[in-house]
Amino acid sequence: MSSVLSRILPPPAYITMPSVGVDISDTSLKYIAFEPTVREGIDRKLKLWGDISIPNGILQRGQLDKPEQLVIVLKEFKSITKAEFVTVSLPEERAYLFETTIKRDVPLKEIRSLLEFKLEENVPIPSKDVIFDYVIIPGDSETRTMQIAVAAYGKETVLKYYDACKEAGLRPISFEVEAQAMARSVISNDISGAVMLVDFGKTRTGIGIVYKGILLYTSTIDIGGDQLSQSLRSILGSDVAESSLTKIKNTEGLMRGVDSSDVHDALLSVVSIIKDELITRMQYWHLRNGNSEERRITSIMMCGGSANMKGLPAYLTETIGVPCVRGNVWENTFSLDNNVPPIDKWHSFGYATAIGLALKKFV
Numbered sequence: 001m002s003s004v005l006s007r008i009l010p011p012p013a014y015i016t017m018p019s020v021g022v023d024i025s026d027t028s029l030k031y032i033a034f035e036p037t038v039r040e041g042i043d044r045k046l047k048l049w050g051d052i053s054i055p056n057g058i059l060q061r062g063q064l065d066k067p068e069q070l071v072i073v074l075k076e077f078k079s080i081t082k083a084e085f086v087t088v089s090l091p092e093e094r095a096y097l098f099e100t101t102i103k104r105d106v107p108l109k110e111i112r113s114l115l116e117f118k119l120e121e122n123v124p125i126p127s128k129d130v131i132f133d134y135v136i137i138p139g140d141s142e143t144r145t146m147q148i149a150v151a152a153y154g155k156e157t158v159l160k161y162y163d164a165c166k167e168a169g170l171r172p173i174s175f176e177v178e179a180q181a182m183a184r185s186v187i188s189n190d191i192s193g194a195v196m197l198v199d200f201g202k203t204r205t206g207i208g209i210v211y212k213g214i215l216l217y218t219s220t221i222d223i224g225g226d227q228l229s230q231s232l233r234s235i236l237g238s239d240v241a242e243s244s245l246t247k248i249k250n251t252e253g254l255m256r257g258v259d260s261s262d263v264h265d266a267l268l269s270v271v272s273i274i275k276d277e278l279i280t281r282m283q284y285w286h287l288r289n290g291n292s293e294e295r296r297i298t299s300i301m302m303c304g305g306s307a308n309m310k311g312l313p314a315y316l317t318e319t320i321g322v323p324c325v326r327g328n329v330w331e332n333t334f335s336l337d338n339n340v341p342p343i344d345k346w347h348s349f350g351y352a353t354a355i356g357l358a359l360k361k362f363v
């Protein structure tokens, strides 16, 4: 895979440079970096991690409205971490993903130009203004065709992020759709079928469908932890501190209390909307793939800070009928048997994307 998205600065010198994974969302910048190690994956150690909040209005649904203010946040990040090379997430709200088929005997170097012709019918912006990446979906080499997954962005979207990084003195070596990065950190290699990734954050919930480790579908629901808080405030009073609400979400959550089920009902009114959306997306996916057994969604994996809500995986498992679990964000980083990560479990769910970015290799 070689393209502007995956390798903005391709010279080999950069490839060996350790980079910091930077997950930029509407409300926060999270970063992760590992110590360089000789024995990859065996003694991987966290070097840097952190969360810097992004003031409202700078980014909206992944659209960078005030680049100069993102530069301020990125400069703060740079001064804390002294980072130079970064791998940055791009918002799935702005991504165009599609799948296409090409003949297996097409030489590798011709794939890109073939795909350029396919952009027009799949991406609603003029092809000359598009930056894209592709990956061949591993399949049966006996067949005469191969499946290609394409991720595209408007050039303008990518350049805005790129320029903001440069302006802050950082060198972006690669960009990636956030759910693809998340897949790298939480999905183990031996999983069969497709996985639905759910990133339940603060202001939104990202949905990704991943097959053979490749992100093939994304979509976003504009509901997150903030809506849960709002719903709780409507029954508990508007002056309850956010930290108390977080505690209520995570200790009572969707469990029905003995004397009152108000909290349960308030949270459920929000969560049930998400549940319905997940079902719709799942049905769409199955239909789009002709109900293929191979591509059936076999599990739902949750990340994002709001995934901490008590009783959430059980509720989704029961109502959707597909096993839903909280992802282990360290799944592909190190074994938890002999490592105690410095980020506690509750905070770790928000780091899934940043971890995946930090794990990315550029060979």
Ligand SMILES: Nc1ncnc2c1ncn2[C@@H]1O[C@H](COP(=O)(O)OP(=O)(O)OP(=O)(O)O)[C@@H](O)[C@H]1O
Pocket: 025, 026, 027, 028, 200, 201, 202, 203, 204, 205, 224, 225, 226, 246, 249, 250, 303, 304, 305, 306, 307, 308, 309, 346, 347, 349, 350
């Ligand atoms: N123990 C916890 N630690 C951190 N956040 C928590 C915890 N429990 C619940 N949350 C909620 O998770 C949300 C933050 O999640 P996350 O860090 O994934 O969001 P984000 O990436 O900043 O936001 P978004 O992706 O919506 O732009 C907040 O609404 C917060 O209240």
Ligand SMILES: [Mg+2]
Pocket: 025, 199, 201, 202, 304
């Ligand atoms: Mg997030």
